[in-house]
Amino acid sequence: MIQVQNLSKSFQDIKAVNDISFTIKKGEIFGLLGPNGAGKSTTLNMMSAILKSDEGHIHIDGNLINGHAKTCKHLIGVVPQEISLYEDLSAYKNLLFWGNLYGIPSKELKDRINKTLALIGLLDRKNDLIKTYSGGMKRRINIAAALLHHPKVLFMDEPTVGIDPQSRNHIFEVIETLNKQGMTIVYTTHYMEEVERLCNRIAIIDSGKIIAQGTQAELKELIPTKESIQFEFNLLSENDVNQLRGRLPYPLSQNKNKLLVECTVQELSKVITTCNELQLSVEDIQLNKVNLEAIFLSLTGKQLRD
Ligand SMILES: Nc1ncnc2c1ncn2[C@@H]1O[C@H](COP(=O)(O)OP(=O)(O)O)[C@@H](O)[C@H]1O
Ligand SMILES: [Mg+2]
Structure with missing residues (x-):
């Protein structure tokens, strides 16, 4: 047209x-x-x-x-x-x-x-x-x-x-x-x-x-960043993370009491269920979405809104 x-x-x-x-x-x-x-x-x-x-x-x-x-x-x-x-x-x-x-x-x-x-x-x-x-x-x-x-x-x-x-x-x-x-x-x-x-x-x-x-x-698809979810726990040991690794099919990375899981919102419940089974109490959850703002930032180094 x-x-x-x-x-x-x-x-x-x-x-x-x-x-x-x-x-x-x-x-x-x-x-x-x-x-x-x-x-x-x-x-x-x-x-x-x-x-x-x-x-x-x-x-x-x-x-x-x-x-x-x-x-x-x-x-x-x-x-x-x-x-x-x-x-x-x-x-x-x-x-x-x-x-x-x-x-x-x-x-x-x-x-x-x-x-x-x-x-x-x-x-x-x-x-x-x-x-x-x-x-x-x-x-x-x-x-x-x-x-x-x-x-x-x-x-x-x-x-x-x-x-x-x-x-x-x-x-x-x-x-x-x-x-x-x-x-x-x-x-x-x-x-x-x-x-x-x-x-x-x-x-x-x-x-x-x-x-x-x-x-x-x-x-x-243009940017390498994947959708991820950050979980914050009261206490998170290395052993806890290893146990989670054994049970979850998603890439995990630990930073003190925070855990970054490369999964989508649809997969969130599986992670929470697994945490409950391991008696790990989730204090906070943050979604890291790949949106157009992130794409703009990645391509230009600037925020869309100044
Ligand atoms: N009539 C004009 N005379 C001089 N500069 C202009 C004129 N119209 C737009 N510009 C300049 O051209 C650029 C693009 O403007 P514009 O198309 O209005 O951007 P946007 O609509 O995305 O905000 C800006 O730097 C703006 O200052
Ligand atoms: Mg305009």
Whole structure:
């Protein structure tokens, strides 16, 4: 559905996007994960022809996008990072304005606005002025505005930054509903939990470059660290550890009263049962998960969130 090939963009001497390539299949939720300043918005802005690339090609549904705003307009729905609504107009009137920009016939438009407001859970607030809305509600109206013209793909640029948890969940549900209906979605964020929850495939971007891409399982293969669980005991002797070694099929390493077991959460109960049998009392348990944060750290030496 979307092909991005060798895309680059500089602002004066800043290389904001540096030779990135990826493809997105129809019906996927593709996550662009990276810290602030990584180049996420610049990439999305080129993909929606808001910005012209210096180099590279973008194809969406067979159309060459490269700066062709007219081609994009019908294909793409864009939810920008900055909220763009008229504060002194109602949600309904804001959406009328957006729909008219897309030339949707007025009778059809009214129906679409109501359906879209229902989808985002704000139909009952449609006549309230935007200035009475919370940040999260405004963001949901922005999403509605991007959907009125029935685009084939939806680009969302950090849609949950600075909003309340309830709106955040609403937005996730809307994304999942749209995706079930077949919508292809590109989602940028610096929150790894969000891509873990939503995305089929992920590209990790840092300093304008894609440093890894694939499914979550593929990304987890990239680093040598394995999932492990740390158990802390009141007292743990060498003899105890040897006994545990005899009974458990997982690699173990002892550090004083702490024991690191290379096993998964599913295997946790087996370890606890064995400890009980040996009358070793577990004081504390800590999961060391291999998540996208760990992958980012391993690949860049930096935390995702600074
Ligand atoms: N219009 C612009 N003029 C100059 N520099 C810009 C402009 N837009 C983005 N940048 C720079 O390009 C880099 C990438 O920015 P951006 O794409 O906004 O990152 P992200 O969305 O991942 O936070 C940053 O260093 C940013 O300061
Ligand atoms: Mg951005």
